[in-house]
Each structure stands twice: as C-alpha cells, then as structure tokens.
Amino acid sequence: MEVWVQQVVNGLAIGGLYAMIAVGYSMVYGVLQMINFAHGDIFMLGGFAGYLTISSLNHTAFGQDARFAVIGLALLAGMVAAPLAAVIVERVAYRPLRNAPRLAPLISAIGVSIFLENLVLRLDGGQPRYYESIFPRGGLVISGVHIAWGQIFIVSGAILMMLFLQGFIRFTRQGKAIRAVAEDQKVAALMGVNVDQAIVVTFIVGAALAGVAGVMWGLQFNQVDHYMGFVPGIKAFTAAVLGGIGSIPGAMLGGFFLGLAETLAVQALPKGFTNYQDVVAFTLLIVFLVLRPGGMLGEHLAKRA
Amino acid sequence: MIRFRPVAGHRGGWLSSRVLWLGALVALVLVGAACGSKKTTTSTPQAGGTTAASDPYGVIRIKKGQAIDIGDSAVLSGSNAVLGEEQQNAVKLAVEQKGAIKGFSVNVVPGDDGCGDAAAASAVANRFVSDASMAGVIGTTCSSGMLAALPIYNKVHMVAISPSATSGKLPQQGFDVFFRTAWNDDNQGPAQAKYVKDVLKAAKVAVLHDDSAYGQGLAAAFVKGYQDSSHQVVSNDQITANAPDYSSFIARIKAKNPDFIYYAGFFPDSATLLRQMHQAGLSVPFLSGDGSYDPGLIQKAGKDAEGAYVTRLTGGTGPQTKAFDSAYQSKYGNVNGAFIAFAWDGANILLNSIDKVAQVDSQTGDLLIGRKALRDAVAATSYDGATGKISFLKDGDREPSGLKLEVAKVENGKFVVVTQ
Structure with a gap:
C-alpha cells in the first residue's frame, strides 16, 4: 500500500511539470486552433535560462540562505527568457501564416522546434549541462512515504500558477480579450479587441509557465540539454489533449493524469515490461480519444468542431 | 476540423515565389551533385604497378597530397556526449603522435552516432563508407549503434574497431570487419x-x-x-x-x-x-x-x-599505460573515463596496420591501401598497448587473457x- 502512495506522490510531481507545459499548448490551440510544436523547445530555453542564472551567480559567496534568492532569480529568468523567445517565434514564424492553410503554421512550428534545438546545440555544444544542487535536499517522511522538497515545490508551484492563470483569464481585461479572440477572432476584432495583442499575450503566458517548468525541471532532475524539450513537449501535448485541448483546467488535469498513469504503470507492469510505461501512457491517449474525443473537460472543442 | 483557406488575392505571388523556390532547390541539387562527383572519382580500384592494387575487396586510393581519413564514430551530443568526446580526444592524440604515414597526413573525421540511436549510427556509417579516402573507423561508442552500423561497414569491407561496444552479441554477428579493444561483457x-x-x-x-x-x-x-x-x-x-x-x-x-x-x-x-x-x-x-x-x-x-x-x-600496467596516461593528461586533463585508453589503443592498431599495408604507387605517387590486406593486418595484430597486450580472436573479440576487474x-x- 505504502508503495502505491509513494507512486502517487512521484506521479503528481512529474505530472505537475507536464501540466505547466500543457497549458501553453492548450491556450494557443484555444486561440489559434494551432498546435505549437515548438512549445517544448520554449520550455528547454527556460531550463537553460535558469542554468545560466544559477551557474553565473556564485551563491556560496553569500551564505547558505542566498540560494533561495538564486532559485528565485533562476525562476524569474526562465519566466522572462521563454516568453521573449515565444514572442519572437510568434512574430516571425506564425503571424505571417495566420491566414494560410491550417497545415502551414503546423509545419512552421515543427521547423521552429528543429531550429531552436539545433541553435542551442550549436551555441552550447552537445554536452548536457548540470544544475548545481542548490535546492534543499531531503523532505518529509510520512509513515514511510518520502516526499522530497522538490516534489512539494513542483506540485504547489503548478497549482498556484494555475490559480493565478485562471484569475487572469477570468477577471482581467486582457483575459477577457483572449477569451473573445478564442470565441471568434473576426467578431472580436469588430468589437474593438486588439487581436494581435491578445494572441501575443496568449503566447507570453503559455511560455512563462513553460519557462518556469523548465527551471523547475532543472532543479529537480538537474540536467538540461538541447533535446530536453522534445519528450516532455510531446507528453504535455498528450496531457493537453487528454484534458481537453483548449481548456486550461483540462490541461492541468491531463498533466497530473498522465504523470500518474506513467508512474503507476511502472508499479503495475509485470517484471520485464517496466520500461513500457510510455506505451501505457500513449495507449491511454488513444483509448481516451476514441471514447471521448473532446478529452476530460473538452466541451469547448466539441462545440467548435 | 482542418479547413483550407487559400487567400484568393495572393495566388499569383504565391505561384511565382514557388517557381523561385523550385529554382533554388534545383540549384542546390546541382551543387550537391557536383560536390559528390568530385569524391567518387577516386573510389574505383585502379590497376597500378603494385600488389595492393589487386586486393580482392578493392583498394582505397588516396591522391597524392591528400590526407588519409580515419572515421571516428562516437556519441558527441546528448547525455552520453562525454564518452564520445573522450574517445575523440584519444583518437586525435594517437593520430598526432603517429604523424604522417608514408608521407600522407591523417585526418580524423568525426561522426555523431548518438550512442543507442541506431538511425544515427547507420547515418554516420553511410557517410563514412561513401568517403573514398576513408581507410577505417574507430567506433562506435555504444553496442546498439555498432549492431546497426556493422552491416554497412561490412558491405564495403571497411574495418571498424570499437573501443567501448562491449555487448556479447557483437562478435556473434559474423562480420569480419568487426574488432574491439574493449573486452566482452x-x-x-x-x-x-x-x-x-x-x-x-x-x-x-x-x-x-x-x-x-x-x-x-x-x-x-x-x-x-x-x-x-x-x-x-x-x-x-x-x-x-x-x-x-x-x-x-x-x-x-x-x-x-x-x-x-x-x-x-x-x-x-x-x-x-x-x-x-x-x-x-x-x-x-x-x-x-x-x-x-x-x-x-x-x-x-x-x-x-x-x-x-x-x-x-x-589489463595494462606497463610503460605504455603510463606513457599514454601522462600524454593524455597533459593535453586534456584527467584520464578517468573507462574507455579512453581503449580508444587510443584502437586508433594505434588501425594506424599501424595502415602503415604496414599501404603502398605508394610508383607512377602516380598516390597511396594505395588494400581493404582485405588492411583487415587481415588488423586481425593479425599483436600489440602492447595502454590497456595491455592486444590480439584478436577469430570473431573480432579481444583475446581475454590478462584482464582483471x-x-x-x-x-x-x-x-x-x-x-x-
């Protein structure tokens, strides 16, 4: 029993990261009906921004407690660098194709993804970079179940950011504009909504979450490399679809669900098949889509299609 | 869900730009073909006045003034990149120490085989076998890559000496171009x-x-x-x-x-x-x-x-081991990776074998390396290296005597x- 609880803890931690990345996929899809396949690489850039911050600031010089400031700065760096890249990508690779056939921006996104991966490969070399272990080690032990500080940090961070995001989308003027553009771009424009601006803000918000997720990823798993965004990107996309693409709570739900599915699969799979965890996760995706194409919270999509 | 929305007014512009793109593409293909053809002219075995020219597997002809290429198939990106970098350093060190072979300089051509990535290892192998001046290969770094690459090297009888692919499956594949300086798992x-x-x-x-x-x-x-x-x-x-x-x-x-x-x-x-x-x-x-x-x-x-x-x-504790350690250390820093010395030994075996079988064509001044002669020279290796005495079994595996954990x-x- 204890081991299953432990697996749930592990699943929630990785799921929180998927959830934060998934939001970016979902929001962009909601507004542009486009799958932004470069989103995983925006996440990667966030991870690198955090790495550069931590490695250039010598935290030991300012005493033990300075590391919390360094962690905060790293998160901030991810939150700034990733949106910056996303804005440039949107301007250069997506906006010119807004009226093109649906497949064009998709292909463009794949191109951007390959470009970003190779850019970092060229600039930084193929060697992975290791985050310094500045995050507090250890954690809580509750009747044999270990919950690392890092895991608590990820899950609470993810939930907190989702709440902020929900508030932003619900209650601010800019959030209202994004919802209007998602509903109907043309009508929104006629009503005086600045469509371009709303779309850019959508990219910024999604990328900010991905950037933070990139830094958290580095803090938790301590490695960043040019290719780190690919698999999490695909998984976050899966999570977004599972949850109902276009829906922000759906993306979060999907992320946690996928994380749990992966870790529980490792526990449940018979000896000799433990590395089939991804097979389980993606089979789940297919089954889910066949039975419920809109995902968990996907009424939004059903209406549109 | 997917709707196509061509923009009517832009048809003409779109079409003309497509023609432009097509033109650019054709130009690219032509440039590529021109580059390719320059290389392939040297690949056919030609009759010369020497015995190397009659090698049953064909002859590598290095034009006078050009360099002998040595392939280095290693993992150079991703999580395992350190292993490939160490391999590359060791190969380069061996090449540098050896100097020119019969007046021909040696050039190390790197290829990133991505360790366990069969597609990447095959791509590197295909690139290497199409290089007409390539004599042999050090690599791959990992066993999975070697499994994928061996059939390709075997097709053109190009020797591949891995310093670190240790899987027991490899010698069982039955390819006579396979050798390794690492011991079987x-x-x-x-x-x-x-x-x-x-x-x-x-x-x-x-x-x-x-x-x-x-x-x-x-x-x-x-x-x-x-x-x-x-x-x-x-x-x-x-x-x-x-x-x-x-x-x-x-x-x-x-x-x-x-x-x-x-x-x-x-x-x-x-x-x-x-x-x-x-x-x-x-x-x-x-x-x-x-x-x-x-x-x-x-x-x-x-x-x-x-x-x-x-x-x-x-296996090595002799003077070669110390000489290598200090040479590597002074150039690249620490020599702690498990396979560095194995890569250096592998490169030396390849270089020595080339030296043994290569002949200068008296008429053209080109260097001729018989592929079968080279393979047989590698197979007959008896070499005292940084990792101990090296000779190969019939299946290309390293003779296991003298090893210890x-x-x-x-x-x-x-x-x-x-x-x-």
Missing part, C-alpha cells in the same frame, strides 16, 4: 558478481538495466554469475534510458527490500538513479559497470555519487580504486 558480468558476493557481501540484489544491447547483456551476465542458493536477485527491471525521472522505478524496487542495487547502463542514468535513490531514502550500496565509470557520473550526481561503486576491465568507489568527489 561476458567477462565483466561474472567478475562483478563475484566481487559483490565475496567482497561487498550483498545477499539480496535489485538489478536494473537500460534495455540497450549493452545493458541487457551485462545485466544478464551479472545475474547468471550472482544467483545461487544464498544470493538472491529480488528484482530485475529495465528502465527507459535517458529519462529524467526514475523515482517510480526506485519506489518499485524499494518495496522489495534489496540490500544492494546493481545497474547496467551509462553514467547519466546512473547519476539520476543515485540522486533519486537519495531522494527516496533508499540508502543501500550501488554498483555499476564500465558504462558508468566516467567522471561525468560524479559531476552529475554531485554528493549523491558518494559511496557508489563502478567497475571496468583493465578494477573496482572504484566514489570518495570525496573522486574515483578511488579499491581493488589491486
């Missing part, structure tokens, strides 16, 4: 098992491997040597290589109460396992094989690497050898 696994039983005294081991050709083979060899009436393998699971999160695997094996963790795979994943073992409060000794015997393990795992054991097979333990951020 079937030697390492049982030796590790004996050490874990006799010295570390573990009775309940949890085995993990990364499901690569290397990890699978080594783990199987370990389990075979370890299991008996008083030594139990409590779990034997495969993990997904290069994944960031193994916490779920660790929770799974922790529930089996092992008193020892054995892992067959590469250092980045070892480091991740060690970090997350700590996080999960699983504090039992950990041992891994030569794929993890790299300073990268300590770099990545930090404090969590303390106390971990790594092993490799060694070296066990190192991480202490204060360094590998400390604990066996003698």
Whole structure:
C-alpha cells in the first residue's frame, strides 16, 4: 500500500511539470486552433535560462540562505527568457501564416522546434549541462512515504500558477480579450479587441509557465540539454489533449493524469515490461480519444468542431 | 476540423515565389551533385604497378597530397556526449603522435552516432563508407549503434574497431570487419558478481538495466554469475534510458527490500538513479559497470555519487599505460573515463596496420591501401598497448587473457580504486 502512495506522490510531481507545459499548448490551440510544436523547445530555453542564472551567480559567496534568492532569480529568468523567445517565434514564424492553410503554421512550428534545438546545440555544444544542487535536499517522511522538497515545490508551484492563470483569464481585461479572440477572432476584432495583442499575450503566458517548468525541471532532475524539450513537449501535448485541448483546467488535469498513469504503470507492469510505461501512457491517449474525443473537460472543442 | 483557406488575392505571388523556390532547390541539387562527383572519382580500384592494387575487396586510393581519413564514430551530443568526446580526444592524440604515414597526413573525421540511436549510427556509417579516402573507423561508442552500423561497414569491407561496444552479441554477428579493444561483457558480468558476493557481501540484489544491447547483456551476465542458493536477485527491471525521472522505478524496487542495487547502463542514468535513490531514502550500496565509470557520473550526481561503486576491465600496467596516461593528461586533463585508453589503443592498431599495408604507387605517387590486406593486418595484430597486450580472436573479440576487474568507489568527489 505504502508503495502505491509513494507512486502517487512521484506521479503528481512529474505530472505537475507536464501540466505547466500543457497549458501553453492548450491556450494557443484555444486561440489559434494551432498546435505549437515548438512549445517544448520554449520550455528547454527556460531550463537553460535558469542554468545560466544559477551557474553565473556564485551563491556560496553569500551564505547558505542566498540560494533561495538564486532559485528565485533562476525562476524569474526562465519566466522572462521563454516568453521573449515565444514572442519572437510568434512574430516571425506564425503571424505571417495566420491566414494560410491550417497545415502551414503546423509545419512552421515543427521547423521552429528543429531550429531552436539545433541553435542551442550549436551555441552550447552537445554536452548536457548540470544544475548545481542548490535546492534543499531531503523532505518529509510520512509513515514511510518520502516526499522530497522538490516534489512539494513542483506540485504547489503548478497549482498556484494555475490559480493565478485562471484569475487572469477570468477577471482581467486582457483575459477577457483572449477569451473573445478564442470565441471568434473576426467578431472580436469588430468589437474593438486588439487581436494581435491578445494572441501575443496568449503566447507570453503559455511560455512563462513553460519557462518556469523548465527551471523547475532543472532543479529537480538537474540536467538540461538541447533535446530536453522534445519528450516532455510531446507528453504535455498528450496531457493537453487528454484534458481537453483548449481548456486550461483540462490541461492541468491531463498533466497530473498522465504523470500518474506513467508512474503507476511502472508499479503495475509485470517484471520485464517496466520500461513500457510510455506505451501505457500513449495507449491511454488513444483509448481516451476514441471514447471521448473532446478529452476530460473538452466541451469547448466539441462545440467548435 | 482542418479547413483550407487559400487567400484568393495572393495566388499569383504565391505561384511565382514557388517557381523561385523550385529554382533554388534545383540549384542546390546541382551543387550537391557536383560536390559528390568530385569524391567518387577516386573510389574505383585502379590497376597500378603494385600488389595492393589487386586486393580482392578493392583498394582505397588516396591522391597524392591528400590526407588519409580515419572515421571516428562516437556519441558527441546528448547525455552520453562525454564518452564520445573522450574517445575523440584519444583518437586525435594517437593520430598526432603517429604523424604522417608514408608521407600522407591523417585526418580524423568525426561522426555523431548518438550512442543507442541506431538511425544515427547507420547515418554516420553511410557517410563514412561513401568517403573514398576513408581507410577505417574507430567506433562506435555504444553496442546498439555498432549492431546497426556493422552491416554497412561490412558491405564495403571497411574495418571498424570499437573501443567501448562491449555487448556479447557483437562478435556473434559474423562480420569480419568487426574488432574491439574493449573486452566482452561476458567477462565483466561474472567478475562483478563475484566481487559483490565475496567482497561487498550483498545477499539480496535489485538489478536494473537500460534495455540497450549493452545493458541487457551485462545485466544478464551479472545475474547468471550472482544467483545461487544464498544470493538472491529480488528484482530485475529495465528502465527507459535517458529519462529524467526514475523515482517510480526506485519506489518499485524499494518495496522489495534489496540490500544492494546493481545497474547496467551509462553514467547519466546512473547519476539520476543515485540522486533519486537519495531522494527516496533508499540508502543501500550501488554498483555499476564500465558504462558508468566516467567522471561525468560524479559531476552529475554531485554528493549523491558518494559511496557508489563502478567497475571496468583493465589489463595494462606497463610503460605504455603510463606513457599514454601522462600524454593524455597533459593535453586534456584527467584520464578517468573507462574507455579512453581503449580508444587510443584502437586508433594505434588501425594506424599501424595502415602503415604496414599501404603502398605508394610508383607512377602516380598516390597511396594505395588494400581493404582485405588492411583487415587481415588488423586481425593479425599483436600489440602492447595502454590497456595491455592486444590480439584478436577469430570473431573480432579481444583475446581475454590478462584482464582483471578494477573496482572504484566514489570518495570525496573522486574515483578511488579499491581493488589491486
């Protein structure tokens, strides 16, 4: 029993990261009906921004407690660098194709993804970079179940950011504009909504979450490399679809669900098949889509299609 | 859901730009073809006044004034990139020390084979075999890559000497171009098992491997040597290589109460396992094989690497070993990676064999290297290297006499050898 609880803890931690990345996929899809396949690489850039911050600031010089400031700065760096890249990508690779056939921006996104991966490969070399272990080690032990500080940090961070995001989308003027553009771009424009601006803000918000997720990823798993965004990107996309693409709570739900599915699969799979965890996760995706194409919270999509 | 929305007004512009693109594409193809044809002219075996010209596998002709190419198929990007970089350094060092061969300089051509990535290893192999001045290859780094690349090298009879692909499957493939300076895992696994039983005294081991050709083979060899009436393998699971999160695997094996963790795979994943073992409060000794015997393990795992054991097979203690160590150290810093010396030995064997069989064409001044002659020269190697005396068995595997298991333990951020 204890081991299953432990697996749930592990699943929630990785799921929180998927959830934060998934939001970016979902929001962009909601507004542009486009799958932004470069989103995983925006996440990667966030991870690198955090790495550069931590490695250039010598935290030991300012005493033990300075590391919390360094962690905060790293998160901030991810939150700034990733949106910056996303804005440039949107301007250069997506906006010119807004009226093109649906497949064009998709292909463009794949191109951007390959470009970003190779850019970092060229600039930084193929060697992975290791985050310094500045995050507090250890954690809580509750009747044999270990919950690392890092895991608590990820899950609470993810939930907190989702709440902020929900508030932003619900209650601010800019959030209202994004919802209007998602509903109907043309009508929104006629009503005086600045469509371009709303779309850019959508990219910024999604990328900010991905950037933070990139830094958290580095803090938790301590490695960043040019290719780190690919698999999490695909998984976050899966999570977004599972949850109902276009829906922000759906993306979060999907992320946690996928994380749990992966870790529980490792526990449940018979000896000799433990590395089939991804097979389980993606089979789940297919089954889910066949039975419920809109995902968990996907009424939004059903209406549109 | 997918709707096409061509913009009517832009048709003409779109069309003309398409013509432009097409033009650019044609130009590119032409340039590519021109470049390609320049290379292929030298590839056909031509009759000359020398015996090398009559080699049954064909002759590599290096034009006068050009360099002999040596391929270095190594993992140069991704998590395992350190291993490939060390290999490349060692090969370059050997080439530098050797200098010119019969007046022809030697050029190292790198190729990133991505370790376990069969597609990347084949792509590198295809590039190398189409290089008409390439005499032979050092690599691949990993066993999975070698399995994919060997049929390609075999087709053109290009010798491939791996310094680190240790899988027991490789010699069984029946390709006569395959050689390796590393020893077969079937030697390492049982030796590790004996050490874990006799010295570390573990009775309940949890085995993990990364499901690569290397990890699978080594783990199987370990389990075979370890299991008996008083030594139990409590779990034997495969993990997904290069994944960031193994916490779920660790929770799974922790529930089996092992008193020892054995892992067959590469250092980045070892480091991740060690970090997350700590996080999960699983504090039992950990041992891994030569794929993890790299300073990268300590770099990545930090404090969590303390106390971990790594092993490799060694044979060299002679003057060659010391000479190599100091030469490598003075050029590239520390020489702690498990396979560096094996790569240097491999490169030297290849270079010496080329030196032995290459002939200068008296009429044209070109260098001729018979492919079969080169292969046979490598096969007949008897060489005293940095890793001990090297000769090859019929199947290309290294003659296993004189090897012993070296066990190192991480202490204060360094590998400390604990066996003698």
